Amino acid sequence: MPEAALPAMMRTNTLAAVSVAVGVAVLALKFAAWYLTGSVALYSDALESLVNVATALAAVAAIRYGALPPDANHPYGHGKAEYFSVVLEGVFIVIAAVSIFRTAWLGFLAPEVLQNPAAGLAVNVLASLVNGAWGFVLVREGRRRRSPATRNTPTRLRPSRPSRNSLRVSRSPPPRWRGASAR
Numbered sequence: 001m002p003e004a005a006l007p008a009m010m011r012t013n014t015l016a017a018v019s020v021a022v023g024v025a026v027l028a029l030k031f032a033a034w035y036l037t038g039s040v041a042l043y044s045d046a047l048e049s050l051v052n053v054a055t056a057l058a059a060v061a062a063i064r065y066g067a068l069p070p071d072a073n074h075p076y077g078h079g080k081a082e083y084f085s086v087v088l089e090g091v092f093i094v095i096a097a098v099s100i101f102r103t104a105w106l107g108f109l110a111p112e113v114l115q116n117p118a119a120g121l122a123v124n125v126l127a128s129l130v131n132g133a134w135g136f137v138l139v140r141e142g143r144r145r146r147s148p149a150t151r152n153t154p155t156r157l158r159p160s161r162p163s164r165n166s167l168r169v170s171r172s173p174p175p176r177w178r179g180a181s182a183r
Contacts, residue, residue, distance in 0.1 A: 015141055016063050019056035022134045027053055029127035037120030040107030044100040045124065051092040052131070058085040058092075 030046035033039075062085035068078045114120070 011141075012063050012145060013060070013067075015138065016056065016060040019134065019138065020053065020060060022130065023049065023053035023056045026127045026131045029123055029130070033120040033123040033127065036116045036123060037114045038112055039114055039117070039120060040103055040112075042120055042124055044103050047099050047103070048096050049127075049131075051089070051096045054092050055085070055089045058088045061085070 027046065027049040030042065030049045034042040034046050059082075062081045066077075066079045066081040068074075070077045
């Protein structure tokens with residue numbers, strides 16, 4: 001590996017390692033929010049954080065493996081390993097989605113009263129702020145370094161167009177339907 005590539009690789013390794021630490025901290029905060037409230041929604045949010053931690057670990061492994069020099073089996077190097085981590089992230093998301101659906105369904109069938117919603121919400125907002133700030137750093141650095149593992153990992157942290165539109169709709173007054181009387 002050329003000497004000029006070493007600082008960049010060390011920076012990428014550092015980003016991936018910090019992602020694991022941030023993921024574990026956010027996971028702990030989200031489970032704390034669930035513990036404070038007993039909310040099924042916060043529990044499912046904590047389950048999603050498990051995906052973030054697993055993805056960060058996969059990114060660390062892929063980046064380290066991708067940095068290996070070319071060998072007889074991989075004459076062009078191991079750089080494609082980072083793409084494997086992105087596919088693995090998709091698999092983790094599907095597994096989390098199934099688990100979240102199950103938990104939400106059970107909560108729908110047997111709803112419970114929230115215990116301490118204000119404290120749980122405050123802890124969850126803190127976790128979201130930490131997660132969002134770190135996601136911004138990863139996107140910026142991933143673009144700069146052209147690293148698919150660091151660039152694609154946090155994309156689900158940014159609001160999608162449907163979620164932004166649903167926020168707009170939820171803040172707007174209800175529509176007046178034709179033929180409906182305004183009582």
